[in-house]
Amino acid sequence: MAQTTAPIDKVVEVEKKQPFEWVAFLQKFGVFLFLILLIIFFGSQNPRFLSIRNLFNILTDVSIYGVMAVGMTLVILTGGVDLSVGAILALCAMCGAAAINGTGDTRSATPDPHKFGGLSWLIALLMCVGLGSVVGLIQGKVSTKFRIAPFIVTLGGMTVWRGATLLIGEGSPISGFDTNYCWWGSGSFLGVPVPVLLFLVVTVVGYVVLRYTPYGRHVYAVGGNAEAARLTGLRVDRIVTSVYGIMGFLAGLAGFVQSARLSSAEATAGLGFELTVIASVVIGGTSLMGGVGGIAGTVVGTLLIGVLLNGLVIMNVNPYFQQIIIGVIIVLAVGFDTYAKSRRGRK
Amino acid sequence: MSEFLLTVEGVTKRFPGVVALDKVSLGVRRSEVHALLGENGAGKSTLLKILSGAQYQDSGTIEFEGKPLGHELPHQRQQLGIVTVYQEFTLMPNLSVAENIFIGREPVRGNFLSWSTMLREAKKVAEKLDLRVKPLTSVYALSVAEQQMVEIARALTMKAKLIILDEPTAALSDREVGKLHQIVRDLKAQGISIIYVTHRLAEVKQICDCFTVLRDGQYAGEGQVADTSIDQIVRLMVGRNVEYMHGEHHKGEEVVARLEGITRLKRLPGSQAVPLRGMSLEIRKGEILGLAGLVGAGRTELMRALFGADLFESGKVYFEGREVTIRSPNEAIELGIVLVPEDRKQQGLFLAHSVRMNLTLPSLAKLLVCRFFIDRRKESALIENFRKALRIRMANQEIVVGTLSGGNQQKVILARCMALKPKILIVDEPTRGIDIGAKAEVHQLLRELASNGTAELPELILLCDRIIAVKEGRITGEMPAMEATEEKLLKLMVLAPHEQHAHIDAQ
Numbered sequence: 079m080a081q082t083t084a085p086i087d088k089v090v091e092v093e094k095k096q097p098f099e100w101v102a103f104l105q106k107f108g109v110f111l112f113l114i115l116l117i118i119f120f121g122s123q124n125p126r127f128l129s130i131r132n133l134f135n136i137l138t139d140v141s142i143y144g145v146m147a148v149g150m151t152l153v154i155l156t157g158g159v160d161l162s163v164g165a166i167l168a169l170c171a172m173c174g175a176a177a178i179n180g181t182g183d184t185r186s187a188t189p190d191p192h193k194f195g196g197l198s199w200l201i202a203l204l205m206c207v208g209l210g211s212v213v214g215l216i217q218g219k220v221s222t223k224f225r226i227a228p229f230i231v232t233l234g235g236m237t238v239w240r241g242a243t244l245l246i247g248e249g250s251p252i253s254g255f256d257t258n259y260c261w262w263g264s265g266s267f268l269g270v271p272v273p274v275l276l277f278l279v280v281t282v283v284g285y286v287v288l289r290y291t292p293y294g295r296h297v298y299a300v301g302g303n304a305e306a307a308r309l310t311g312l313r314v315d316r317i318v319t320s321v322y323g324i325m326g327f328l329a330g331l332a333g334f335v336q337s338a339r340l341s342s343a344e345a346t347a348g349l350g351f352e353l354t355v356i357a358s359v360v361i362g363g364t365s366l367m368g369g370v371g372g373i374a375g376t377v378v379g380t381l382l383i384g385v386l387l388n389g390l391v392i393m394n395v396n397p398y399f400q401q402i403i404i405g406v407i408i409v410l411a412v413g414f415d416t417y418a419k420s421r422r423g424r425k
Numbered sequence: 426m427s428e429f430l431l432t433v434e435g436v437t438k439r440f441p442g443v444v445a446l447d448k449v450s451l452g453v454r455r456s457e458v459h460a461l462l463g464e465n466g467a468g469k470s471t472l473l474k475i476l477s478g479a480q481y482q483d484s485g486t487i488e489f490e491g492k493p494l495g496h497e498l499p500h501q502r503q504q505l506g507i508v509t510v511y512q513e514f515t516l517m518p519n520l521s522v523a524e525n526i527f528i529g530r531e532p533v534r535g536n537f538l539s540w541s542t543m544l545r546e547a548k549k550v551a552e553k554l555d556l557r558v559k560p561l562t563s564v565y566a567l568s569v570a571e572q573q574m575v576e577i578a579r580a581l582t583m584k585a586k587l588i589i590l591d592e593p594t595a596a597l598s599d600r601e602v603g604k605l606h607q608i609v610r611d612l613k614a615q616g617i618s619i620i621y622v623t624h625r626l627a628e629v630k631q632i633c634d635c636f637t638v639l640r641d642g643q644y645a646g647e648g649q650v651a652d653t654s655i656d657q658i659v660r661l662m663v664g665r666n667v668e669y670m671h672g673e674h675h676k677g678e679e680v681v682a683r684l685e686g687i688t689r690l691k692r693l694p695g696s697q698a699v700p701l702r703g704m705s706l707e708i709r710k711g712e713i714l715g716l717a718g719l720v721g722a723g724r725t726e727l728m729r730a731l732f733g734a735d736l737f738e739s740g741k742v743y744f745e746g747r748e749v750t751i752r753s754p755n756e757a758i759e760l761g762i763v764l765v766p767e768d769r770k771q772q773g774l775f776l777a778h779s780v781r782m783n784l785t786l787p788s789l790a791k792l793l794v795c796r797f798f799i800d801r802r803k804e805s806a807l808i809e810n811f812r813k814a815l816r817i818r819m820a821n822q823e824i825v826v827g828t829l830s831g832g833n834q835q836k837v838i839l840a841r842c843m844a845l846k847p848k849i850l851i852v853d854e855p856t857r858g859i860d861i862g863a864k865a866e867v868h869q870l871l872r873e874l875a876s877n878g879t880a881e882l883p884e885l886i887l888l889c890d891r892i893i894a895v896k897e898g899r900i901t902g903e904m905p906a907m908e909a910t911e912e913k914l915l916k917l918m919v920l921a922p923h924e925q926h927a928h929i930d931a932q
Binding site: 286290291292295296298299302303305306307308309310311312313369370 | 732734753754755757758759764766771772773774775776777778782786787789790793797798799841
């Protein structure tokens with residue numbers, strides 16, 4: 079019988095019994111516990127919150143952030159950051175839509191559903207992820223080759239790609255995709271919304287890559303100590319460039335799903351997403367200094383933001399106030415993480 | 426008023442696993458230039474840090490101007506008149522000369538900087554030091570010697586009574602050294618005392634009045650420079666006439682690698698790397714080749730050049746008979762050249778990660794299952810093998826490497842390198858900062874491996890088959906370890922070539 083499962087983690091058997099450390103426990107599972115508490119709280123306030131439909135709603139809402147947060151985890155693990163993900167999302171969606179738009183006139187045009195024999199979604203998808211990867215790799219290459227901080231390169235990229243999107247779309251959206259295309263955004267498979275399934279797949283792949291492949295170890299190594307990584311023979315620049323490529327790929331995928339969900343590619347899509355995505359990763363415990371963190375935390379961080387947003391809406395909290403709450407939670411989560419680390423360091 | 430400006434008595438400083446200073450004493454008189462001497466690791470740096478207030482002694486007393494010093498912070502010590510000019514400069518490269526001189530003590534008028542006072546005072550002190558740069562020049566545009574002058578200018582404006590110069594001439598050219606010596610004499614004439622740390626014994630003869638020698642963290646002796654020969658000082662620095670048990674020495678015949686005229690005169694950006702001035706050597710199969718040299722001699726730089734960690738301007742590298750160009754550590758490792766870096770924590774380890782990750786990182790390509798995934802069973806077995814072979818003491822493979830002792834950390838790096846089955850293993854200061862027991866174990870490992878590296882003198886003689894002495898980016902001598910003594914090597918390491926001849930003639 080062919081065994082193709084990934085090797086199983088055997089950490090548990092070597093762990094020794096130690097007195098229970100609350101701070102360490104909370105540092106590891108604190109955000110997760112907070113997520114559970116929030117769900118219970120919102121559930122008790124309004125039973126509608128816990129309905130299957132609403133839970134799937136939350137998951138669908140976060141899946142676009144979540145897909146990008148997986149890529150952002152890799153980027154932040156290397157000690158970098160990518161501010162351009164929202165703009166890349168919009169650019170890819172727009173180019174994907176333009177590619178299947180047969181009329182040649184982009185202005186408020188509706189793509190012809192029969193033009194590519196019902197496979198227009200595939201062309202758009204390939205366009206999205208391909209373009210996203212290329213754009214990401216360019217940013218990574220510029221950053222490593224000319225030694226410009228990723229923050230700066232992607233800050234520039236953020237406006238460059240947004241501008242390019244406006245140029246290509248001539249300022250107006252492309253909307254009205256065929257049903258096959260829209261299935262990727264609002265359809266479901268075995269009762270689960272497609273975006274949620276995509277989020278799940280990306281998460282699992284990301285988790286496995288980071289934990290069980292040499293590449294994953296290399297990403298941690300580069301972020302942990304770049305000079306040591308170089309002297310150990312790792313090609314640091316290549317690894318750093320690649321994570322921006324992966325980030326771009328996933329931003330492109332998110333753009334595809336978003337346009338399918340709205341049945342429209344808009345130049346303003348994904349505006350401000352970069353901050354939500356970075357927040358999810360950081361709330362999940364990945365250190366902005368690089369080298370520490372992982373996908374599991376990012377998933378929890380993403381869900382936390384989704385639950386908060388959804389719960390606050392259901393409770394009819396003033397939308398302005400929602401923003402304040404989310405900001406405070408980000409600072410608290412990271413603040414606690416730092417506090418717990420300094421506590422442990424002192425022992 | 427006492428004759429002594431500074432008296433250090435019975436000062437002891439312990440670090441985890443090491444006694445850095447053991448009941449050290451030192452007395453500096455008013456307006457005297459006092460040389461503080463000793464091999465690398467003798468405890469000079471620790472003593473300087475304690476004097477400047479960066480660290481405090483565990484026991485013993487320090488008196489300055491007859492008053493005992495307590496736990497003053499560095500800037501409070503400076504206000505008292507003790508100012509240290511460190512080997513690594515503490516200037517802010519983006520600020521101007523004047524701003525650097527007055528940093529932290531800027532002259533003010535009301536709540537605002539008084540630029541006019543600052544510029545006037547900076548100009549005055551620069552003239553005193555014959556420093557010909559405009560006060561508004563940014564420090565990064567200055568030469569190393571000029572930067573040093575700025576540091577000294579800062580000390581002068583603090584009304585220093587005691588200036589500590591930590592290897593001030595290590596990075597200077599001959600002409601600049603002459604200028605610095607003149608300044609030291611001027612300072613002395615103004616009644617300022619100076620503690621002068623140096624490895625150049627000729628310099629001690631030229632400008633110092635007295636000297637104190639430290640050895641292995643202990644006081645080894647003191648005297649008047651005028652009454653003492655360089656030979657006597659060297660003997661004090663080396664100390665014991667211990668006979669070392671030589672291991673079985675190899676006489677390698679087959680040449681694995683040959684370096685020819687490795688040269689790099691330009692400064693590396695952002696580092697204090699020593700220039701390499703045409704260094705050539707051969708590395709033979711199965712031998713341990715030792716590189717003997719003081720800090721700043723160019724040992725580390727030469728090894729990093731061979732490993733592709735830093736590039737060099739000219740020179741050739743032959744490996745197994747072919748000329749090769751090694752542009753990165755990655756390429757060196759593919760050839761079979763592996764480096765155990767000098768600074769374990771900054772350059773070697775991923776401190777926040779597990780022993781597992783640290784040990785197998787470069788070997789993962791050989792530990793795969795289904796092409797893409799790490800085979801944890803194979804990986805664990807590899808780690809377990811090395812744990813046994815190297816006697817690494819660790820609770821389990823997932824333990825964070827930063828929590829291990831220094832010796833065990835070093836063994837993890839050695840294991841990582843050995844797992845690559847290198848043809849040449851470069852080991853830079855393999856036993857720095859680790860305790861004696863672990864030292865012996867690391868030695869034994871290297872003997873078993875037959876590799877090459879750089880280390881403390883007794884260590885080199887004990888460990889190596891052949892030793893090459895290095896000084897100021899040049900190779901100054903070579904001898905089989907059987908014939909080497911600490912004195913012979915130290916002379917090669919501290920004296921310029923013409924001084925060596927003069928010295929032999931004198932005997």
